[in-house]
Amino acid sequence: MLGVEAQKPPKGKWTTAPFDPRFPNQNQTRNCYQNFLGETWGAGRKSPDYHRCVKAMNRRGKSAQPCEYYFREYRSLCPISWVQRWNQQIQDGTFAGKI
């Protein structure tokens, strides 16, 4: 996997997922899911996301290192078992999220 040292976003050291004003309430389920979706399925989504970031950076010839930010955001928020289950579903082709 990606090492800790390689995952430094531009603004400085990663501490944890910051407050997201789109999800101000107690129920953070959507926050986790949205960040995971944004990371996995880039094209066509309105919010900034991992794959779009990677594509844009590659087009400009820059390193995609800052994109690791979105990866780390969903890793911080989502339970490990959820991520594993979704990744398995993606591999099996049974993932219900928008492709």
Next chain:
Amino acid sequence: MACPYQMGFQDATSPIMEELLNFHDHTLMIVFLISSMVLYLISLMLATKLTHTNTMDAQEVETVWTILPAVILILIALPSLRILYMMDEINDPSLTVKALGHQWYWSYEYTDYEELDFDSYMIPTTDLNPGELRLLEVDNRVVLPMEVPIRMLISSEDVLHSWAIPSMGLKADAIPGRLNQMTITSSRPGLFYGQCSEICGSNHSFMPIVIEMVPLEVFEDWTLSVT
């Protein structure tokens, strides 16, 4: 932790819990005053042979005992709302920890950096060391840094549970498929105990929670030692 024959709340560990303790003192005092006044009036009424059976109107006293309760309720509502909004303040957590309920233990995940996760089972009574607390000790405690806001995300892997720490004024239901967020800020180091607070089967009473609040350097050393 709670002590035998304890009547009141546990000592506060977080600023919100301190506010709640003060609010509870304030409200309970009002309740005691009203109750003792009512009891006194009832005893007065019962202890006299005088009667007065033809009261037609009593505008002045009616006004007083309408306005005065409204004022008392406002005096209770304003601090209550203040604390309610204080609980909802936006803060900037420095750490995210997930607590997942299982039948019948908790598992904790620290995934901000490396993937650190472990299970936390209650220590059976027969395995306790002298001085340890029955039905409250666990094998792996949740070690957290003190004096920083920490985001806790609570969920469940099977049935409903509830993650509660009374001395911090925290309780959130652990619901499968849902992530409930709470913020912990501890004012002091130490061990803080809680128990599962939603019926979840035969061992519902035997899946406690123990938080170990330590200074940041000690927390960093601990994370290095367990990963």
